[in-house]
Amino acid sequence: MSRTSTISPDAAEASPALELDDLSVAYTVRGRDLPVLANVSLTIARGEAYGLVGESGSGKSTVALALQRVLPANGRICGGYARVAGKDVAELGAAELRRMRAKDVAMVFQDPGKALNPSLTVGRQMAEVFEILGSSGSEARKRGEEMLGRVRISDPARVMASFPHQLSGGMQQRVVIAMALAKDPALLILDEPTTGLDATIEAEVLDLVDTLRQEFGAAVLFISHNLAAVASLCNRVGVLYAGKLVEEGPARELFSDPRHPYTAGLLRCLPRAGFKGGAALDNIPGFPPPPGSITSGCVFAPRCGLVQDRCRIDEPPLYEVGNGRGSRCHFHDRVDDLPRMSEAPPVNTPERGPEVEPVLKLEHLSKTYTLPGNRKVQALRDVSLTLDPGETLGLVGESGSGKSTLANLVLGLAEHDEGGRIDLDGKPIPADVHARPREAVKAIQIVFQNPDSALNRAHTVKHLIGRAVEKLAGIAGKQRDSRVRHLLEAVRLTPRQLPAKPRQLSGGMKQRVAVARAFAADPRVIVCDEPTSALDVSVQSAILNLLSELQAERQVSYILISHDLGVVRHLSDRIAVMYLGRLMEIGPARSVIEGPHHPYTEALLSAAPTVTGERGARIRLEGQIPSPIDPPSGCVFNTRCPRKFAKICETEEPPFVLDDEGHAIRCHLPREKLGRGRKMEGVAVGEAGA
Structure with a gap:
């Protein structure tokens, strides 16, 4: 007889949402049982939020799979038990298991775009959930629309009629959460639900989950490597x-x-x-x-x-x-x-000043795309900035603000509109990378967010770096092999990794290979596009230290794109804030973070979670980023700005006012009325997790 059959409905309702008692899981590989979980015990009460943190490979996702009994074919529970709403999942028959998955447990994955069917409207997918729970077609659609309203979607009917690709990442995640909560589960599993989201959207999702947790009484198992996000949401934490x-x-x-x-x-x-130049x-x-x-x-x-x-x-x-x-x-x-495990990197501050020639100068860069029907979309509008030798410029802003478009123009992967100009070491370079001379191509490289997609899995590390050395630096034969070994040593890898393929390396090692490849031709500028957002905090710290050391050693300049404001503050000399293709603020990192700063910058900083679990009053931005097809008149931020004060904000574009420290802000408000950085437990607002 199954152990669950003796549990009455009342007892099940009173039992914890999740109980793990000495849970052990093993995977069978080549005839051997490899333990991936060993005697894990934890309890999550109904209505409680529990965070599970640890590096990749620690067993976090295995816990989620085991408690739903969806382990891979070679995985099995080899000891202890997992109970969901009082039911021992290992003892459930096929029909009982389906009911448990359908009603008691819901899961929200990292990428909502992959969790939603791109060929079906949101309404069809929402209705399907309620149809499975027994509702008729019309009733299911009505309940689906009501559920979207409960996750704070302001126009549920429009969203129901939309396809997933027509929604922002944050809106997609709200839809997935609505689908998960539709069955009123005892346990909601969140597996890295905010990785890759902007700070404002991340804060909205976490606030939404916390509100719904209290409203529905569901327990939450939050799996994440973002310690600050876990601290802001969870009552208790387990470290695996x-x-x-x-x-x-x-x-x-x-x-x-x-x-x-x-x-x-x-x-x-x-x-x-702290800021750049402090302790490693x-x-x-x-x-x-x-x-x-x-x-x-x-x-x-x-x-x-x-x-x-x-x-x-x-x-x-x-x-x-x-x-x-x-x-x-x-x-x-x-x-x-506990002693420190790393030393401060060398600091080699380059000479800067009006007489120093910038390594990169962008003048009046705009980018307009033409859509079907001859509709024009201005993704970037009149951006001018400079980058000095050995300097890091942090680029922040929500998705759709123009950060990646600007990076593509710098790299020559997209051509800017007429009237714009890019100077490298004082000389103009063509907009198209194919028209640029070899020296200009060598001088500007990129480190992508995801090394898995950036590195060819069919080739060895030696080939991946060696090909870059040969094609970009024009070095072949023994000199190439020597150069490859030198680059490998520079990124703290050893010759043992040369014959390895990317699948045989850890995430941190793969990103080090990507960094080595970017440095293959001694570039002058490297675009770092979210270089650590997919990495564990332990690996992230090593990569950030590595970037600092290589910059001090080689005087390379970085354009750092990131939604993690802690990373931006740690690496950047200056920070530029973008919104809807416009540069809203740019200046020294300390001035931008501590203020005075633009109302949009203030909202971004207030949204960043901290590992203390506390933050000042968050400034909520109402609505979505307007469509670049029909941008607002006047200040492009006026439709969401909490500090809008007069009609001038809607009719006139504000000037870009520069102070004596090189800090420029695009706002009608005078500087004395703009926001200042607020202190929390001795740390400025903007502290962010990994």
């Missing part, structure tokens, strides 16, 4: 490492006073305070162990700065270290003594 729960406790206490070296190491990796981000040395490779002692011992002989022999139990807190560390009372 190599398949073991190494620390658990209330979110605010755990992040402010970690009692395990691994948790402390993750927090030290975050760019939490700390990192966690080495890599997580392969499943089953550590059979005795503490799984974190090979990477721990507090390791003793005892740690390699005796596996630590989960010590009680406070009210509702546990740590799997023999020396949990000495975590504050």
Whole structure:
């Protein structure tokens, strides 16, 4: 008899939404069982939000798969149990399992674009959910529209008639959340739901989930490597490492006073305070162990700065270290003594001033696309800026603001409109990359967001970097091989990685290969397009330190595109803020962050979560970014601006006013009335997670 059959409906309703008791999961590979989860125990009460954090490969996603019994064919629960709403998932028959998945558990994935069917309207997909739950066609559509309204979509009828590609990323995620909550689940699983979203949209999604959690009473399991997002949403947090729960406790206490070296190491990796030129981000040395490779002692011992002989022999139990807190560390009372694992990178500040020739100068760049029906879309409008040797310019703004378009113009992947001009080292270069001389192509390179899509999986590391050296730098033979080894050493990889293919490397190693390839021809400018957004915080810190070291060594200039304001502040000399193709603000990083700043910049900063779980009053931007096909008159931000004060905002475009420090703001408000950076626990607003 199944264990679930003895549980009455009333008892099931009173039971926790999720119980894991010594849950162990193994994957069978080449006849061997490799443990990926070992004796994981946790409980999530109904209406509670629980965060699960840890590096890639720690077992976070395996937990989500195991509790729904959707593990790969070679995976199995080999110990303990998982109960959802009182039902042991391992004991459910096929029909009971389908009912449990249909009613008790809902999951929101990282990419809403892949979770929605691009060939069906949102209305058809919403109605399908309610039809499965037993509603008729007309009733299902009505309930679907009502559900969209409950996730704060202002025009549900329009969205129901739309296809997914016609919605913004944040709107798509709201639709997916609406579909997940339609069945009133006991447990809502969020698997990296905000990765890749802008700061404002991320804040909206997290606020929405928190509101709906309270409204519906559903428990939330939030899986993420974004520690700040977890801190802002979750009541309690569990830290996974190599398949073991190494620390658990209330979110605010755990992040402010970690009692395990691994948790402390993750927090030290975050760019939490200060500006460029300060201390290097700390990192966690080495890599997580392969499943089953550590059979005795503490799984974190090979990477721990507090390791003793005892740690390699005796596996630590989960010590009680406070009210509702546990740590799997023999020396949990000495975590504050954990030594730093990285040194400050060298700082080689280049000479700057009016007499120094910029390496890159953009003058009056605009980009207009023509749509069917001869409709014009101005993706970029009259952008002028400079980039000095050895300088990093951070480029921020919501999706659709023009950041990627500007990067494409700089790279020559798109041609700017007539009247614009790009100068490299004081000389104009053609708009089209194919018309540019070899030296100009070599001088401007890019590091993409996702190394998996940027690196050809069929080739070895030696070939990937060697081809760039040969094609861009014109170096062949033994000189090429020597150059490849030198680049590999510069990005802290070894010759052992030369014969490896990308699939054999970790995410951090792949991004290092991408960085090495970008440096193959000694470029003058590198566009870094979200270079760390898909990486764990431990890997992110290593890549950010690497970029700082290579810049100091080679005096290369960066254009850094990122929605993570903590990363932008840590690396940037200056920051440019874009909205609807317009440059709204540009200036020294400290001036932009601490203010006075544009109302749009102020809203972006207020939306960024912090690992303290607290932030000042968030400035909410109503509505969506207007369509570039029909942009607002006057100030392009006036339709969403919380500081709009007069008709002039709707009729006249504000001037771009520059102060003595090179800080320019495009706003009708006088500077003395613009926002200033607010302090929270000694850290300026804008602190962001990884």
